[in-house]
Amino acid sequence: MPSVKIPKKSTATDMTPFVDVAFLILSFFMLATKFKPPAAVTITTPKSVSAEKLKEQDAVLIEFDSTGKVYFTMNTKKAADIDLKRDLINEVNKNRNLGLTESEMQNFRNYSAVGSPFSQLKTLLALPKDQRDKVKQPGIPVDSTNNELTTWIAAAKVAFQGHQMFYMLKGDNNAKYPSFKGVLDALKANEEFKYKLITDPKAVPYGSDLYVKRSSGKEGNE
Amino acid sequence: MADIDVSGGDSGHKKGPGVKKAKKLSTRVDMTPMVDLGFLLITFFIFTTTMSTPSTMKLIMPKDEKDPKDQTEIKESGALTIMLGKDNGIYFYEGQIKPDGSNFQSSTYKDIRDVIIKKKAAVIENGRRLGYPKDTLDKDLVVVIKPNKEATYKNTVDILDEMTINQVHRFALVDITDDENMLIKATEQRNGVK
Numbered sequence: 001m002p003s004v005k006i007p008k009k010s011t012a013t014d015m016t017p018f019v020d021v022a023f024l025i026l027s028f029f030m031l032a033t034k035f036k037p038p039a040a041v042t043i044t045t046p047k048s049v050s051a052e053k054l055k056e057q058d059a060v061l062i063e064f065d066s067t068g069k070v071y072f073t074m075n076t077k078k079a080a081d082i083d084l085k086r087d088l089i090n091e092v093n094k095n096r097n098l099g100l101t102e103s104e105m106q107n108f109r110n111y112s113a114v115g116s117p118f119s120q121l122k123t124l125l126a127l128p129k130d131q132r133d134k135v136k137q138p139g140i141p142v143d144s145t146n147n148e149l150t151t152w153i154a155a156a157k158v159a160f161q162g163h164q165m166f167y168m169l170k171g172d173n174n175a176k177y178p179s180f181k182g183v184l185d186a187l188k189a190n191e192e193f194k195y196k197l198i199t200d201p202k203a204v205p206y207g208s209d210l211y212v213k214r215s216s217g218k219e220g221n222e
Numbered sequence: 223m224a225d226i227d228v229s230g231g232d233s234g235h236k237k238g239p240g241v242k243k244a245k246k247l248s249t250r251v252d253m254t255p256m257v258d259l260g261f262l263l264i265t266f267f268i269f270t271t272t273m274s275t276p277s278t279m280k281l282i283m284p285k286d287e288k289d290p291k292d293q294t295e296i297k298e299s300g301a302l303t304i305m306l307g308k309d310n311g312i313y314f315y316e317g318q319i320k321p322d323g324s325n326f327q328s329s330t331y332k333d334i335r336d337v338i339i340k341k342k343a344a345v346i347e348n349g350r351r352l353g354y355p356k357d358t359l360d361k362d363l364v365v366v367i368k369p370n371k372e373a374t375y376k377n378t379v380d381i382l383d384e385m386t387i388n389q390v391h392r393f394a395l396v397d398i399t400d401d402e403n404m405l406i407k408a409t410e411q412r413n414g415v416k
Contacts, residue, residue: 015253029267176376
């Protein structure tokens with residue numbers, strides 16, 4: 001019996017289209033995303049329907065994490081304005097008689113995220129930038145008896161004189177209301193009433209008044 | 223995987239003696255490592271980058287008026303007070319709280335939108351009866367938001383967001399009173415919220 005010979009086919013596949021797809025996705029990710037900014041604490045922000053995007057601007061960023069620790073950061077829009085941070089720490093130093101040295105103030109200028117009460121600020125600022133992130137900071141006190149954030153904001157107001165500046169509030173989902181209120185109190189004590197809460201975008205619920213307003217072409221932001 | 227083309231070794235036409243045959247090399251390259259590299263980079267970018275830029279939500283707080291004369295009075299018919307408590311608890315009452323707390327109701331973050339919509343509709347209806355101008359029919363509507371100590375920041379932002387969603391133009395973030403806090407505590411105990 002003559003047997004039918006089945007030709008042996010190669011199992012090798014052409015990988016070229018696969019490579020194409022992989023690099024297409026890769027280029028998409030490279031273009032569509034931005035690197036995560038280094039953060040001292042991980043904060044998961046709540047969601048809101050606000051359509052306003054976060055911009056780079058002169059701002060005071062106040063963060064509070066899930067345990068209610070408050071951190072203060074100063075952001076300048078232009079890199080040339082970095083010396084404003086110097087002015088800020090100078091002001092704080094003067095107001096609170098902290099006795100910071102030049103190099104400690106320089107450290108603040110280079111890296112301004114701070115989450116310690118004034119009593120520990122000198123020790124904290126003595127550390128170089130990379131070590132400061134490793135230190136567990138207790139957070140800036142914001143309770144009604146001792147709201148040190150008020151001093152920080154007052155100093156920021158002095159440092160940012162003549163600039164348009166914003167107050168960014170970035171809170172964690174699980175932060176309790178009192179820490180948020182403490183932050184608001186500190187801002188109110190400085191006669192500052194307009195803030196921007198940093199949130200993740202979310203879709204407007206179908207059929208709501210805002211949905212109707214936005215789909216009718218009007219800007220739905222309050 | 224890597225294909226080495228061995229076919230066509232001897233099948234070429236005859237060349238003279240002593241002429242060395244040039245070995246025909248395959249031009250096919252194994253793409254697998256390249257795919258590996260590609261996906262490695264993709265995963266790297268997925269993990270280190272943020273996809274969407276965060277949005278910012280504007281919040282404008284009123285000045286604290288110490289003098290009762292300067293404080294804004296609100297109409298009882300247009301007031302809705304929403305209280306936020308522990309474990310995503312949410313409670314509300316319309317107008318003023320009755321001494322026995324009988325108009326104190328509990329709700330959920332899903333249902334609160336309907337409560338606000340219903341209240342807004344009622345206030346607009348009332349405004350129409352009072353003959354308010356067409357675009358300020360809802361001017362009596364004031365939502366008072368009172369988070370207590372156990373409420374989270376997420377709860378607060380959610381309810382502030384709800385104000386934007388339902389286009390409530392007047393709302394206030396106010397401290398909770400002891401009486402209201404006690405009512406919340408009592409309700410929580412009844413519902414077994416720890």
